[in-house]
Amino acid sequence: MGRAPCCDKANVKRGPWSPEEDAKLKEYIDKFGTGGNWIALPQKAGLRRCGKSCRLRWLNYLRPNIKHGDFTDNEDRIICSLFASIGSRWSIIAAQLPGRTDNDIKNYWNTKLKKKLIMGMAPSSQKNSLQSSPFPSISVLEPSSITSSPSLSSTTSSNFYTSSTPSIRSLSAPYETFSSIPSSLLISTTCSSNLQEGGYIGSVQTYHQDSFLRFGSEAPSCSSSDGSSTNQNYLYNGVDENQNIIFNNDHANIRCADYDQKPYGDQNPLDYSLEEIKQLFSTNLCNNSFV
DNA sequence: AAGAGAGCCAACCGCCGATTG
DNA sequence: CCAATCGGCGGTTGGCTCTCT
Structure with missing residues (x-):
């Protein structure tokens, strides 16, 4: 038997976040922090969202210094080398790439980097090597x-x-x-x-x-x-x-x-x-x- | 121009380990 | 010690966008 759900799914909003929700969440956390309790946070912040959803939104999108956009060759290399040594430990890999989230890296790996490697397309400066070795x-x-x-x-x-x-x-x-x-x-x-x-x-x-x-x-x-x-x-x-x-x-x-x-x-x-x-x-x- | 398929990515799901009472 | 709770994680999904035919 699995554990009980973290929130009442019938009464929480799901799906993409609106700019208003983002603003509410950001304003609340800027003022009061997370309080170490994500489950209680949405109610305090006036959001009809699951605490986990708030946490994810904050960590992956709203948190300061988040880097969006293209990954650099250097970041590619770090991801490749860490994936080769530890596998899909995305949070650990993310910890080595300031501003990147585990979700970002996971998505990037699954959608682009993995294909690059399979096709022998290493980061641009390193094609020779990866064509001969994984x-x-x-x-x-x-x-x-x-x-x-x-x-x-x-x-x-x-x-x-x-x-x-x-x-x-x-x-x-x-x-x-x-x-x-x-x-x-x-x-x-x-x-x-x-x-x-x-x-x-x-x-x-x-x-x-x-x-x-x-x-x-x-x-x-x-x-x-x-x-x-x-x-x-x-x-x-x-x-x-x-x-x-x-x-x-x-x-x-x-x-x-x-x-x-x-x-x-x-x-x-x-x-x-x-x-x-x-x-x-x-x-x-x-x-x-x-x- | 339009439909199909592929690509992309934000968000969800459920499990696990740590913490707490 | 044990059960409940929570945060964190990796896997997966769904829907939007882009590209191709």
Whole structure:
């Protein structure tokens, strides 16, 4: 037997919201907040709506800073990579895309992105990679591509997949292999580095069961307001503003944390070499020898 | 121009886990 | 400890719009 309905369906309005209802709901929440009780909210706000309907309307449409409209290539990449690693956990995926709702992402995936992938139509800059593999691969840029541009995000926002740029090398990233690693072990991972080449590696995000494993800092800051930047900044934070891991010389200082247990921003950055990152995404990962 | 089909997306449904009394 | 309640989530649906024939 299912649970009782949350409201009297006979006495609540259903279907699309009118501008007047939107205004009422928004005005009420702006003034009083949700009060932690969606069920009681519609009555207080003077709405003949189910509390769940109010909640959905607020979260998916009325809430401030909601982003509507086309998804960017970068957002495509994040969705693809997270879907490959955790599946249809839309709320978790949405949490990585500020301004996007789980419903939006779900709709976008079901109506567009899935077809893009099936048809081999990756985000425009990454077609080559996805035509050969359902999983994104990691690209590594040579140091010159990092330091030569004041706007890191504009030059590297498309580096999650193989690129046709000659200076970019790609690494295969079989995301499903992460599931074999106990997330608790990953927190204390340490690596040394001997690599002589520099580079830049795409953002790395994955999950282990309910735990979110992430590399990089939560609020990376690698550029000053005038657009200038330094390698030192990159090294310190480990990632750029797009959560991409920065490699320079033979090191990348990145954070690695269990999202559910401790914010990754609280973890000390650890040194990883390019080789070690490669191993992260290759067979060593499957064998747990990374830890 | 009109009908059919496809695409899109807001909203609903029902289940699950957490919380509360 | 247990049942009731609620918030949150993912899957699904229905209706509107767009495109094609």
